[in-house]
Amino acid sequence: MRVLVTGGAGYIGSHVVLQLDQAGHEVVVYDNLSTGNSDAVLAGTLVEGELSDLGKLNALFEAESFDAVMHFAANIVVPESVADPLKYYGNNTRNTLGLLETCDAHAVDKIVFSSTAAVYGIPDQSMVGETDPLLPINPYGASKLMSERMIRDLAAASALRHVILRYFNVAGADPEGRIGQSTPDATHLIKVASEAAVGARPGLTVFGTDYPTDDGTCVRDYIHVEDLARAHVDALAYLAAGGESRIMNCGYGHGSSVLEVIDAVKRVSGVDFPVKLDGRRAGDPPSLTAESGLIRKVLGWAPRHDDLDFIVRTALEWERKRQLLKHNSSKFGS
Ligand SMILES: NC(=O)c1ccc[n+]([C@@H]2O[C@H](COP(=O)([O-])OP(=O)(O)OC[C@H]3O[C@@H](n4cnc5c(N)ncnc54)[C@H](O)[C@@H]3O)[C@@H](O)[C@H]2O)c1
Ligand SMILES: O=c1ccn([C@@H]2O[C@H](COP(=O)(O)OP(=O)(O)O[C@H]3O[C@H](CO)[C@@H](O)[C@H](O)[C@H]3O)[C@@H](O)[C@H]2O)c(=O)[nH]1
Numbered sequence: 001m002r003v004l005v006t007g008g009a010g011y012i013g014s015h016v017v018l019q020l021d022q023a024g025h026e027v028v029v030y031d032n033l034s035t036g037n038s039d040a041v042l043a044g045t046l047v048e049g050e051l052s053d054l055g056k057l058n059a060l061f062e063a064e065s066f067d068a069v070m071h072f073a074a075n076i077v078v079p080e081s082v083a084d085p086l087k088y089y090g091n092n093t094r095n096t097l098g099l100l101e102t103c104d105a106h107a108v109d110k111i112v113f114s115s116t117a118a119v120y121g122i123p124d125q126s127m128v129g130e131t132d133p134l135l136p137i138n139p140y141g142a143s144k145l146m147s148e149r150m151i152r153d154l155a156a157a158s159a160l161r162h163v164i165l166r167y168f169n170v171a172g173a174d175p176e177g178r179i180g181q182s183t184p185d186a187t188h189l190i191k192v193a194s195e196a197a198v199g200a201r202p203g204l205t206v207f208g209t210d211y212p213t214d215d216g217t218c219v220r221d222y223i224h225v226e227d228l229a230r231a232h233v234d235a236l237a238y239l240a241a242g243g244e245s246r247i248m249n250c251g252y253g254h255g256s257s258v259l260e261v262i263d264a265v266k267r268v269s270g271v272d273f274p275v276k277l278d279g280r281r282a283g284d285p286p287s288l289t290a291e292s293g294l295i296r297k298v299l300g301w302a303p304r305h306d307d308l309d310f311i312v313r314t315a316l317e318w319e320r321k322r323q324l325l326k327h328n329s330s331k332f333g334s
Pocket of ligand 2: 078170
């Protein structure tokens with residue numbers, strides 16, 4: 001199939017592009033490189049463009065006759081969404097509307113959309129299922145929920161079919177070390193801890209030690225980016241085979257605490273970096289894990305890297321590579 005991948009130069013999109021290529025699809029990446037990187041696009045064609053530029057987007061759809069769209073492009077930093085909500089409603093919601101209008105105008109009838117566990121807000125119980133209440137507590141989660149709604153409504157009124165994937169905590173990197181998470185000023189726990197282990201930052205702070213969990217720190221369902229990427233390829237095959245529209249969680253169905261993650265990064269790296277215990281970060285649910293039965297049943301998806309040490313090892317290898325590149329470029333001035 002000919003597949004448009006918006007945001008394909010970013011962390012998750014770039015891993016999906018590699019797998020789409022391996023599965024024999026023709027890929028066009030559309031990305032403004034605001035947080036993405038052209039070096040991360042290892043297959044297909046990169047078109048540098050802004051999602052809000054509907055003229056350019058329409059011309060691309062006209063020229064390429066896409067069979068399907070995978071929509072990753074978004075802003076993703078929760079505290080920034082609180083400080084600057086319109087940026088998030090603009091880029092995540094309004095630009096999704098523009099993309100849907102373009103799909104509709106060009107009769108593209110398959111879409112796979114990146115949603116998030118943030119649509120659930122702070123659930124009453126730690127294990128969340130797809131039919132649980134949707135009560136986002138920040139503009140990031142709300143902007144994604146509105147996009148879900150637009151996609152569902154258009155699907156109900158047209159030939160469009162969708163797979164909406166609600167990702168839990170995505171981590172790790174390509175096991176072959178070709179791509180990984182390069183976002184500057186990253187805030188994600190495994191990324192931050194890996195940076196601390198390779199000396200790219202002095203240490204890390206644990207946000208909250210008084211949660212009602214076994215060790216007092218928050219629990220999250222960490223999913224390896226390669227397993228998540230495969231869910232997208234599976235979703236595309238499902239839609240191509242005529243599968244009906246679905247919304248599915250993407251996680252392993254069990255969690256690790258912040259302290260367990262830090263222990264794993266220290267153990268796997270062999271580095272005992274400084275860790276400061278501090279108060280809670282606003283808006284963090286104590287525990288969030290995915291009910292993952294639906295995606296396993298509907299797509300036949302099964303994780304291959306459900307192992308915290310493996311996730312951490314690939315994240316660390318990627319950080320070591322980045323450190324080495326930084327060191328060499330400052331040494332040789334390139
Ligand atoms: N990383 C996570 O843990 C996580 C969790 C849940 C959901 N998600 C979702 O997954 C998707 C990808 O996230 P990521 O972690 O790869 O982030 P990322 O920042 O690495 O990737 C986003 C990509 O979109 C591009 N982009 C942003 N705005 C654009 C625009 N207006 N026009 C064109 N390109 C634009 C960026 O340049 C970047 O390449 C997002 O939709 C995000 O909401 C991520
Ligand atoms: O330096 C740090 C970074 C994080 N944490 C904690 O680690 C846990 C995980 O945090 P983080 O990696 O920032 O992920 P989440 O806040 O759980 O959110 C991620 O996972 C969501 C889905 O669950 C996505 O929607 C979001 O985009 C993505 O940031 C939380 O308890 C944080 O308080 C720390 O203690 N110290």
